[in-house]
Amino acid sequence: MRRRFVLVVVLALLGGIAGLVLDGLRDDIQGSDAGVVLGSKVMPDGTPSDRLRARLDKAAELYRQGMFKYVIVSGGTGVEGFSEAKVMADYLAGQRAVPRAAILLDEHGNNTEATARNSAAIMKAHGLKSALVVTQYFHITRSRYALHRAGIETVRTAHPHYFEARDLYSTARELVALPAYWLSD
Numbered sequence: 532m533r534r535r536f537v538l539v540v541v542l543a544l545l546g547g548i549a550g551l552v553l554d555g556l557r558d559d560i561q562g563s564d565a566g567v568v569l570g571s572k573v574m575p576d577g578t579p580s581d582r583l584r585a586r587l588d589k590a591a592e593l594y595r596q597g598m599f600k601y602v603i604v605s606g607g608t609g610v611e612g613f614s615e616a617k618v619m620a621d622y623l624a625g626q627r628a629v630p631r632a633a634i635l636l637d638e639h640g641n642n643t644e645a646t647a648r649n650s651a652a653i654m655k656a657h658g659l660k661s662a663l664v665v666t667q668y669f670h671i672t673r674s675r676y677a678l679h680r681a682g683i684e685t686v687r688t689a690h691p692h693y694f695e696a697r698d699l700y701s702t703a704r705e706l707v708a709l710p711a712y713w714l715s716d
Contacts, residue, residue: 547706555668559687564659566590566599567650569666569674570606570615570640577613579622582667585693587619590665591627593689599663601633603650605640614638643670644712647677654683661685667693669702673709680712 568590571583579587590602602623606615616636623629635653640646654662662683664674668690678686 544706548702551669551672551702551705551709555671555688555690558689560593560598560663560689561687562597563599563661563663563685563687565601565603565635565650565654565657565662566593567603567605567646567662567664567674567678568619569643569646569664569670570604570619573606573609573611573613573615573618575611577611577618579618582693582695583615583619584622585691586665586667587622587627589689589691591623591629593663593665594629594633601635601657601659602629603635603637603653603662605637605646605650607639607641607645616640643673643677643708647674647681647683650678651681651683661687663687663689665689665691667691667698667701669698669705673705673712676709676712 568586571586572580574580594602604616604619606619608614616638620634620636623634624631637646637649637653640649662678664678664686666674671688671690675686675688
């Protein structure tokens with residue numbers, strides 16, 4: 532009986548992981564009013580980490596393809612002392628030639644929920660209705676849900692083609708974070 536219980540739990544966890552990964556890898560790229568790029572680590576020298584740079588590169592590519600007119604960059608100030616949103620905006624404007632006028636900053640997006648709430652407010656202030664969220668594949672499901680919950684009806688998704696070993700931990704963490712979001716409604 533105990534062995535069967537453990538097997539059921541393991542299978543449920545593997546099913547949850549497979550669902551998150553498959554949902555995150557299945558991009559829904561369509562024209563939207565705004566791209567929403569969630570923040571990630573900024574390096575001690577003030578440059579985006581590889582993970583963050585991959586998100587920004589994907590957003591810039593989608594912007595150049597005309598998928599959205601505005602890019603919302605969201606991230607607070609980390610332990611390194613840099614505003615993630617400002618670093619993201621500088622990278623997009625400098626390295627990726629996205630016009631400054633098209634970049635909207637959310638410097639208080641310290642977590643997924645805050646990013647969703649702040650992005651919804653920014654979008655409302657600019658008359659924007661639909662979003663295309665850009666984040667890692669494992670974070671897509673929760674990000675889409677958070678944006679919907681914040682009042683954005685149409686949320687599309689895209690992920691950068693970037694993987695690091697830390698993604699395994701992050702995927703497992705989402706198995707706890709996503710149900711916590713659902714239960715907090």
